[in-house]
Amino acid sequence: MLSMFMFFIGSVIGSFLNVCIYRLPQNESVVTPPSHCLQCNTLLTVRDLIPIMSYLLLGGKCRYCGKPYSPRYAVVELLTGLLFFWCFLCFGAGLELVIALMFTSFLVIIAFIDYDHQLILDKVLVWFAGAGVVAKLYTGYPLIGDMLLAAVTGGGVLLFLALITRGGMGDGDIKLVAALGLWLGLEPTMLTLFLAFVLGGLSSVLLLLFKLKTRKDFIPFAPFIAIAGFISALYGVEIIQWYFQFLP
Ligand SMILES: [Zn+2]
Structure with missing residues (x-):
């Protein structure tokens, strides 16, 4: 149970790591502006930002403009979730x-x-x-x-x-x-x-x-x-x- 929770936490952190990976090389803040579609600039809401799931449910397309976005975001979320899960199996809580x-x-x-x-x-x-x-x-x-x-x-x-x-x-x-x-x-x-x-x-x-x-x-x-x-x-x-x- 706790290990599944670690996977979830990892995928949420992975979502933030995506922002860091995308913005840091461009010298942009990782805090502002809030997450938005890179095509139509619409601000994304919580239901657009559920790690992995949003990508799957939306079929990889922006809810607002319908343009596809990179599966990379979901990949990083999935990867980070798995790595957190793996760390938990190895070290336990602490x-x-x-x-x-x-x-x-x-x-x-x-x-x-x-x-x-x-x-x-x-x-x-x-x-x-x-x-x-x-x-x-x-x-x-x-x-x-x-x-x-x-x-x-x-x-x-x-x-x-x-x-x-x-x-x-x-x-x-x-x-x-x-x-x-x-x-x-x-x-x-x-x-x-x-x-x-x-x-x-x-x-x-x-x-x-x-x-x-x-x-x-x-x-x-x-x-x-x-x-x-x-x-x-x-x-x-x-x-x-x-x-x-x-x-x-
Ligand atoms: Zn869009």
Whole structure:
């Protein structure tokens, strides 16, 4: 029951994340003006804004002007609902869950903006890093040293790659991994980098193989960092323990 409620909360938050994803790159406020149809500018009411359901009930068309709108909004709502549900299954109710949900929400915003614009906004990263520090201080972690080490090492690895590949890695990616380090600590941050490279590499090969992208196309890396960061936040400890049992 509570898990279904988490899904619902996630889809409502996802609706707000849509606004952030759409407006932040345009330097618009995420509060005003209220949600409106991008075609006819009619202000949307509560019944137009029920996550996922409104899109399905309206058949993907604006109630007022009848023009279709992107299914992306419903996709982000559904995705955020599922991720919140997943976090709840993993952490149960409590402070750890709240922190995981905040972390996840930031990752959704960052991943989709990078996917849309090949851009990781500094203002989002500042909030992301700041929230990470506050979250860790609040949980009384004596691990601030570990967090800082994770930020410097994680960012450092990508900076090194950026230097030797000359632009293969954007400075947004470097800053993103540094900020993520503040949330996760050293080992899960290294795991995030490893998983991001595996996922990114595999996806690039598949995209080239099926000719969905060419070698000249830019493939945004933040979505892979986000997926890898999410997995590391939920299962990092287990994965790292599993890995270390193979070492002598
Ligand atoms: Zn309209």
